Amino acid sequence: MRPRASIREYEVLRAVITSGTVTAAAHRLGISQPAVSRLLAQLESNVGVTLFERRGGRLRPTAEAVRLNGRLDRLFDALAYLDGTDPTDPASQPLRLAAPPTLGHRFLAGLMASFIKQNPGQMVSLETCTSNGLVSRLVDDTIDLGFTLAELTHSAMELIPFHRTRAVCVMAHDHPLARHKVITPEILHGQDHIALMRRHMVRTRLDQVFANANVRPRTVAEVATGVSAITLARAGVGVAVICPFPLVRQADADIAVRPFEPEFVYRASFAVSTVRPMTRAARAFMRHVQLAVRSDARSAYELRPPEDLVTAV
Known part of the structure; x- marks a missing residue:
């Protein structure tokens, strides 16, 4: 024995x-x-x-x-x-979230507010970090739940998609290309282009799309976020191909937004640990996000998540 x-x-x-x-x-x-x-x-x-x-x-x-x-x-x-601690007490189980700035500021902050109102006493923390920083925080157990638009891989992490959207081309409302209903790589040949930094995986994918079409936009600026790309496009610096979620949610009189083809899909995902069970609070927040995404009014550029992308949590 x-x-x-x-x-x-x-x-x-x-x-x-x-x-x-x-x-x-x-x-x-x-x-x-x-x-x-x-x-x-x-x-x-x-x-x-x-x-x-x-x-x-x-x-x-x-x-x-x-x-x-x-x-x-x-x-x-x-x-x-x-020891005198109630593990079911929300105050003893803080929910620790992390996301890149775009998702953290433009998407999660509002959902945090509504979640806290629905769950009085639940402590929630949110930090912004790079996608690589998200992986290390999950591995080190400093967060319970992450959010990302990147296609990350790590043995200690699983991505659970909850939203899909396709790329759009944004430009000033009076830009000559605004007359097109759809923007293709050929239309962007020689045009002033606002690109994401080369360290972004999305930049590599988009460069490949341009190479396959044998076109070369004229890069006039490189930025780290979609927020910066939209700001420069609005000022008339050039056009940018970006993920509209969660930046392009309502009509903006200062910019024109056009679908980009060929279809270029982005996935917003939960990032969870594969070596630790999820906390009750993390599961509840995932459900909160999924319900909000499903009930939100969608633009023409967003794709309704199929059933297999919605996790039972």
Whole structure:
């Protein structure tokens, strides 16, 4: 008969899963690295399965470790009650969100307000960061839920799309190209163009569209956000091909907005951890976002999310 695992061993399991390294887990628990390694080895011996694989300097939890960690929620909730903390109390479970500036300022801020009104006492924090920063925050367990328009990949993260939209071309309302109902790459050949910075994955995709059509717009400015692109387009600097969500929501008398073809689809996604269970608050906020997106009035440039993009949370 195997010895029964200790609570301390389970604490080490959870700390290593959320931290990714023995060093970070030791710092979080206030014990030495050798102690973490010893307790982890004891737990693997006690439960009789391999819990971690080492890859690229990090410890990747096995499927058995993820399942075991999920079953520990009730144990640690019970311990919290004994310590005088109610884990179901919204005040004890702050919801930590992160998103790039465009989604954070133009989309999430309003949803945060309505969510807090519907859930009195629920603490919500929102920080803005780059898409790469979003991945590191999920891995380090400093956020519960992320939002992104980028196509990110990471073993510790899953993207769950909740909204799709196609690219549009924006320009000043009196720009000569505003007479076109649809903008194609050929129309943009030689035109003054406001581009996103080269570090953006979307920039690479759009450059490929232009290359396939054998056209070359004249880049007059490079910007980091769609907000900046619209500001320059409104001032008559040039045209920009951007994602309209969530920037182009209502008619703007100062700019002309035209569909861009060939169809260039963007996906707005939740970013969630694959190694930690979602909190109640995170699940509730995901539902809140999905309902808001479905009920919102849509422009002609947005695509209604199919049923398989809506997650049951």
